[in-house]
Amino acid sequence: MTTRVRFAPAPTGFLHVGSARSALFNWLYAQSTGGEMILRIEDTDAALRKPEFIDAIVKPLETLGITWDEGPYYQSQRRQFHVDAVEKLVESGHAYFCNLTREQADERAKEAGLPAGYHGWSRDAGIEDGDDCVVRFRTPDTGEVVIDDVIRGQVTFSCVELEDFVIRRSDGSPTFLVANAIDDADMSITHVIRGEDLLNTTPKVMLLWDALDLGEKPTYAHLPLLVNEQRKKLSKRRDDVSLMDFLKQGYLPEAMVNHLALLGWGPPDDVEIRPISEIIELFKLENVNKGSAFFDIAKLNHINGDYIRQLPVETFISMAEPFVYGVDAEIDWATNDYDADVFAMVAAEVQQRVENFDQIPSFVSWLFTTEVTFDTESKGFKKAIIKGKMIPEILDAMHERFTDVAWTADEMNAAVSAIGDELGARSQVPARVAITGTNAGIPLWDGAATLDRQVVLDRIAALRALV
RNA sequence: GCCCCCAUCGUCCAGCGGCCUAGGACGCCUGCCUUUCACGCAGGUAACACGGGUUCGAAUCCCGUUGGGGGUGCCA
Numbered sequence: 001m002t003t004r005v006r007f008a009p010a011p012t013g014f015l016h017v018g019s020a021r022s023a024l025f026n027w028l029y030a031q032s033t034g035g036e037m038i039l040r041i042e043d044t045d046a047a048l049r050k051p052e053f054i055d056a057i058v059k060p061l062e063t064l065g066i067t068w069d070e071g072p073y074y075q076s077q078r079r080q081f082h083v084d085a086v087e088k089l090v091e092s093g094h095a096y097f098c099n100l101t102r103e104q105a106d107e108r109a110k111e112a113g114l115p116a117g118y119h120g121w122s123r124d125a126g127i128e129d130g131d132d133c134v135v136r137f138r139t140p141d142t143g144e145v146v147i148d149d150v151i152r153g154q155v156t157f158s159c160v161e162l163e164d165f166v167i168r169r170s171d172g173s174p175t176f177l178v179a180n181a182i183d184d185a186d187m188s189i190t191h192v193i194r195g196e197d198l199l200n201t202t203p204k205v206m207l208l209w210d211a212l213d214l215g216e217k218p219t220y221a222h223l224p225l226l227v228n229e230q231r232k233k234l235s236k237r238r239d240d241v242s243l244m245d246f247l248k249q250g251y252l253p254e255a256m257v258n259h260l261a262l263l264g265w266g267p268p269d270d271v272e273i274r275p276i277s278e279i280i281e282l283f284k285l286e287n288v289n290k291g292s293a294f295f296d297i298a299k300l301n302h303i304n305g306d307y308i309r310q311l312p313v314e315t316f317i318s319m320a321e322p323f324v325y326g327v328d329a330e331i332d333w334a335t336n337d338y339d340a341d342v343f344a345m346v347a348a349e350v351q352q353r354v355e356n357f358d359q360i361p362s363f364v365s366w367l368f369t370t371e372v373t374f375d376t377e378s379k380g381f382k383k384a385i386i387k388g389k390m391i392p393e394i395l396d397a398m399h400e401r402f403t404d405v406a407w408t409a410d411e412m413n414a415a416v417s418a419i420g421d422e423l424g425a426r427s428q429v430p431a432r433v434a435i436t437g438t439n440a441g442i443p444l445w446d447g448a449a450t451l452d453r454q455v456v457l458d459r460i461a462a463l464r465a466l467v
Numbered sequence: 468g469c470c471c472c473c474a475u476c477g478u479c480c481a482g483c484g485g486c487c488u489a490g491g492a493c494g495c496c497u498g499c500c501u502u503u504c505a506c507g508c509a510g511g512u513a514a515c516a517c518g519g520g521u522u523c524g525a526a527u528c529c530c531g532u533u534g535g536g537g538g539u540g541c542c543a
Contacts, residue, residue, distance in 0.1 A: 008543090009543085010542075010543045012542095012543090042543060044542090044543080045541095045542060045543075047542085048542085048543085101541080102540070102541070115468065115469065115539090116468095116539090117539075117540095134541055152472070152473095155471070155472080156471095157470075157471075158470085161469075161470050161471090161539095162470090163539085165540095166540080166541050168541085169541040170541060171541080173541085175541075175542090175543090176542080176543050177543095180543095195537095196471095196472065196473090196536090196537065197537055197538075197543090198537095198538095198543080199471065199472065199537075199538080200470075200471060200472090200537075200538045200539075201538085201543085222472085224472090224473080225472095225536075225537070227536075229478090231535060231536065232536075233536075233537070259479095262479060262480065262492090263479070263480090264479090264480090265480080266479075266480035266481060266491090266492090267480085267481095268481080269481095269491095270480080270481065270490075270491040270492075271491090271492095272479085272480075272491080272492055272493090273492090289480080290472075290473060290474090291472095291473055291474065291536095292472095292473075292535090292536065292537090293478090293479065293480090294478060294479075295479095296478050296479065296493070296494090298478080298493060298494060299478070299479065299492080299493045299494080300493095301493090302492085302493055302494085303493090305505095305506090309506075349505090352505060352506055353504070353505045353506080354505090363504095380503090380504090384503085413502085416502090417502075420502085426502080427502090428502040428503070429502080429503055431502095432502090432503055432504095433503090436503095438503090438504090439503060439504075440503060440504035440505080441503070441504060441505090442503095442504080442505090443502095443503085443504095444502090444503075
């Protein structure tokens with residue numbers, strides 16, 4: 001039997017990295033077993049039914065290269081099936097009407113000295129359907145529901161712990177629990193792979209499954225949660241969780257996917273950075289571990305840097321463009337002052353040094369601005385200039401020779417080296433600081449030769465004034 | 468509160484009863500390379516939460532404790 005998995009996100013306005021990880025693991029499982037994946041949008045709640053929300057899910061998935069064979073299906077469009085199922089459950093006595101609101105239920109619980117929540121009051125009250133009525137599922141009073149989870153083994157829930165949950169809201173819309181059971185059955189889903197936060201809802205779906213007589217149940221696999229540094233579930237409010245935002249910041253989709261695949265799973269040979277084809281080949285759902293995983297940006301950065309360095313330089317240059325030119329680029333130079341040829345000349349050197357595209361401007365800013373700023377408080381400046389030997393002498397000599405040195409990389413370089421030799425001091429680093437504003441960066445002279453002589457002289461003078 | 472899940476270096480992953488004086492990766496530190504920085508290379512730092520069992524033998528199995536997390540919605 002071909003395996004069929006589904007990624008079923010609720011459209012909340014953007015794709016969460018945790019959801020992306022779920023999508024990825026579903027996809028990896030489908031790919032590794034030669035199975036199929038379907039995309040299903042869980043928009044049973046009217047508030048979630050907005051077309052722009054769909055794009056916010058579909059687009060990032062496409063960018064990541066996570067493909068699906070069927071869909072997107074919309075639960076909202078399958079509503080009739082869900083409504084029918086609810087009706088069937090009422091008719092068969094598995095469900096009943098209830099006209100208590102959440103507040104009323106809590107109040108009654110308080111009066112009865114019970115924990116907050118609904119305690120089955122409407123069960124046999126013979127309530128007729130009405131405007132304010134929900135439909136609740138009658139959970140068994142005894143027995144237990146056992147989930148055979150691929151990742152967690154057997155998980156047992158006693159039925160007494162399960163309250164009579166709502167399967168149809170008072171506005172008539174069925175909840176996702178019904179939709180889940182019906183849709184998974186109709187779509188012949190064989191494996192439900194999703195976050196651990198849904199583990200507690202699984203017994204309810206299984207109860208519905210049996211009550212509706214839907215046949216063989218899918219196999220479940222509950223993935224460990226992705227957490228922040230406080231070990232709490234990644235949340236929209238506290239954390240950076242929008243996958244598209246990461247992509248916009250300059251993380252490569254391949255790097256993102258590689259990193260995500262390493263959260264909760266590891267290849268048996270310990271080779272972490274590798275093509276997706278190999279990950280598919282090595283991936284085993286039963287090897288996914290149970291503990292929650294911290295989404296570590298530092299590691300993502302390292303992986304991203306590796307992928308960037310692997311890029312053909314031409315690709316790097318074209319991908320870098322939005323970060324150095326145009327309205328969205330965060331740059332400190334005037335767009336007119338940007339020179340694509342100069343960038344292309346130094347691009348290979350920049351590529352070796354960045355872990356992310358948004359770091360590019362900091363490496364080339366000095367080539368396109370008139371003045372550079374000296375961060376006199378920085379460690380690098382202190383080491384190179386404040387603690388440097390004969391800095392004033394070097395800068396004075398540089399300024400003098402640069403007024404008439406031949407304006408080529410080699411000649412400029414030679415002139416500065418000569419100054420160092422004559423003064424018996426290290427002259428290259430001070431020269432670099434004067435011209436670029438910092439002690440760290442790409443090789444200096446090819447870029448420096450593209451600057452105007454007066455610009456360089458002014459920068460030397462500017463640094464000289466500080467020492 | 469109740470239910471469920473989890474527990475190996477700071478972080479991610481390996482380990483599925485002897486190969487473990489616990490391995491790899493990120494981070495951090497040191498050195499080499501380098502006219503800077505980065506890459507690369509060579510080292511270093513650092514963990515089996517605790518207590519009981521079971522066993523000739525436990526990071527690995529069982530129980531308990533503690534700690535963390537998730538759920539507890541007419542959200543999904």
